[in-house]
């Protein structure tokens with residue numbers, strides 16, 4: 001894991017955008033997109049680079065990380081709507097290049113299997129953006145999710161439903177079930193970017209990065225991945241014990257190393 005502590009949210013967004021831009025400019029790329037508040041600055045920066053610096057997504061595909069069960073694609077808080085609103089409508093993905101899960105599928109297990117197969121058919125995900133939940137979830141893999149899990153239906157914890165209530169008119173409107181890429185699915189991405197912003201994430205970030213690999217903190221599964229970049233602001237880093245070491249190694253990062261996502265297998 002490369003752990004990079006940056007002074008503020010803008011620098012986290014710019015560094016995440018640098019990594020995605022580098023991969024997208026290098027040739028056909030498959031990008032994994034998270035929703036929630038954390039990646040919004042990164043998406044805004046990518047949109048700016050598209051408008052002002054010619055960054056084009058015409059050869060790229062995108063796969064969403066998860067979706068609420070029971071919300072139609074047209075619902076403003078379905079993750080397909082959110083991704084359209086926050087990034088896809090403002091850049092130049094081909095019309096059929098942004099893939100999501102159907103939260104209204106009559107057979108969620110079949111929908112999940114279809115989704116894993118479509119990621120594989122696209123050649124796998126080159127760069128996966130992740131936020132982290134206050135309970136350590138990535139995607140919607142709540143505590144005790146199997147570290148080998150595939151895309152499937154999950155029940156949200158009350159804590160996650162409370163955390164996400166801000167997006168809905170009433171707390172009870174937050175769906176109880178979701179379809180999410182599994183931890184095993186996420187671990188197959190070639191490069192994972194875990195973003196963490198704000199003090200509310202400090203405990204989850206510390207458990208994920210410095211705690212044991214344990215289903216109790218699903219994000220800790222990323223310790224098993226060979227290419228993870230953790231980009232966090234100072235507040236999200238506030239419970240880490242080894243920040244000085246992370247800053248020392250980042251300061252010594254050789255220019256030739258860059259952040260390059262691994263080449264396609």
Ligand code: F6R
Nearest residue numbers: 034035036037038131132133139
């Ligand atoms: C979003 C997702 C979640 C969020 C996490 C953090 O697609 O899968 O894991 O990344 O809940 O949410 P925010 O960024 O809103 O704090």
